[in-house]
Amino acid sequence: MTEELKNSKKPSEVKSPSRRSFLSHALAGGAAAGTAYLGLTSGLRAQPSGPIVIGHQAELTGGFSSWGYWHDKCAKAAANIINESGGIAGRELVLRTEDTESNPAIGARKLRSLIQRGQSSFVVGSVHSGIMLASIPIATELKTVYFSAGEATEATGVKGTRYSFRTGTDTYALAAAGAPWAVENLGKNWTMIFPDYAWGHSHHEEHKKIIESMGGTVNDPVAVPLDTKDLVPYLAKIPEETEVLFSVFFGALSVAFYTQMKSMGLDKRMKQYSVSGTIEAVSPAQIDGAAEGVYFLENFPRTVATKDDEFHREFNRIMEIDDVHAQENGSDRVMAKSHAWQSWENLFALKQAIEASGWKQKSDDQGVIEALEGLQMENSLAHPQGSKLLRAEDHSGMIDCYITQVQNDEFELVKRIPKEDLMANLPPRYDFTKYDL
Numbered sequence: 001m002t003e004e005l006k007n008s009k010k011p012s013e014v015k016s017p018s019r020r021s022f023l024s025h026a027l028a029g030g031a032a033a034g035t036a037y038l039g040l041t042s043g044l045r046a047q048p049s050g051p052i053v054i055g056h057q058a059e060l061t062g063g064f065s066s067w068g069y070w071h072d073k074c075a076k077a078a079a080n081i082i083n084e085s086g087g088i089a090g091r092e093l094v095l096r097t098e099d100t101e102s103n104p105a106i107g108a109r110k111l112r113s114l115i116q117r118g119q120s121s122f123v124v125g126s127v128h129s130g131i132m133l134a135s136i137p138i139a140t141e142l143k144t145v146y147f148s149a150g151e152a153t154e155a156t157g158v159k160g161t162r163y164s165f166r167t168g169t170d171t172y173a174l175a176a177a178g179a180p181w182a183v184e185n186l187g188k189n190w191t192m193i194f195p196d197y198a199w200g201h202s203h204h205e206e207h208k209k210i211i212e213s214m215g216g217t218v219n220d221p222v223a224v225p226l227d228t229k230d231l232v233p234y235l236a237k238i239p240e241e242t243e244v245l246f247s248v249f250f251g252a253l254s255v256a257f258y259t260q261m262k263s264m265g266l267d268k269r270m271k272q273y274s275v276s277g278t279i280e281a282v283s284p285a286q287i288d289g290a291a292e293g294v295y296f297l298e299n300f301p302r303t304v305a306t307k308d309d310e311f312h313r314e315f316n317r318i319m320e321i322d323d324v325h326a327q328e329n330g331s332d333r334v335m336a337k338s339h340a341w342q343s344w345e346n347l348f349a350l351k352q353a354i355e356a357s358g359w360k361q362k363s364d365d366q367g368v369i370e371a372l373e374g375l376q377m378e379n380s381l382a383h384p385q386g387s388k389l390l391r392a393e394d395h396s397g398m399i400d401c402y403i404t405q406v407q408n409d410e411f412e413l414v415k416r417i418p419k420e421d422l423m424a425n426l427p428p429r430y431d432f433t434k435y436d437l
Helices: 019-026 065-085 104-116 129-141 171-184 196-214 251-263 310-319 337-357 364-373 421-423
Strands: 051-056 093-099 121-123 145-147 187-193 222-224 244-247 269-276 295-298 388-390 401-407 409-415
Touching: 051 065, 051 104, 051 337, 065 093, 065 310, 065 337, 093 129, 093 337, 093 364, 104 121, 104 129, 121 171, 121 337, 129 145, 129 196, 145 269, 171 196, 171 269, 171 295, 171 401, 171 421, 187 337, 244 251, 244 421, 295 409, 337 364
Parallel strands: 051 093, 051 121, 121 145, 187 222, 187 244, 244 269, 269 295
Antiparallel strands: 295 401, 401 409
């Protein structure tokens, strides 16, 4: 046993003054604030077998660090709440984090380290699609449940396994949620511009299928190398007849796209549509209105007014962000909100499945996997993004989505897409319940 585990505290010894007000409210009872949404039971008793180690594979440095910061903050906050509330089946949760450095080779190696050296029984994984796809075979080889947070469809598709889960959306789901509305309301002639790697190509493939099924036209894609700074040569390739320009970028490349697209006047000639990843961790006000008028598909609304409930507000308070711009108190950081919630909620999903299955050690993993397949999660502080289903067949999260538009540097609700509508356009392509363990 490592020194970290030997010296770890019991759940009853773990205290966090910043959460005492929340816990006193939660434990006071009541339909909304009762213990049910934390998965607590009055008969909880500590188990003799020690802490449960859950690994966290996060982008703390490198190109995705602006997102990884928030995944790390979410995971730590959720782990603290779980421990302050009695742990998992009375056992302390030890969260062990490794930095992927936003590099697929390093990220895959760090995952192996988390499992083999770090003694992680489960892993909540990377938001970087390349790292995620490099990691799933390793998690499967080591027979370890792995929750990914990237969006490439392959993770719960052709490269998915019995061990791979995702509570958030993939590119298949994002297309199913937003493309039907966008085709009907914005236009039928589309051009897509995206980074030349798995995430971007996956978006193109999935959206193209839906657009063409609705009688739309998809022009040749424009794939931009990741190290590009001048997008003008690529923006010049966009056909004049384009009615909808669908962009998928992140970080500095996203800022470059919006500012250069606007300087070329493309926002005047065609509608701009995207997904939340393109403006994650970026405030519209920080890019001088370059994103004004753009339509976005969000998973977890940046603005509380779009999904106004006590759990959303409490989540924001714990994450130390404001209710309009999701900007961190006292800093200029903007939360990667439509993705980072998964690193919070995945810990609670694991807690629910571990306790429901009676898991005590690795030999009990089959019970956890079966509990996760079809897991229902109610809107609560444990699941502030909203009520959701972890679909049994393809291990994919079925969630509500939101189409918003940037108006005066704020995200204004245009349409809510309930998870039932999403599911109607999203038949499972795989059935992992039939795969071997």
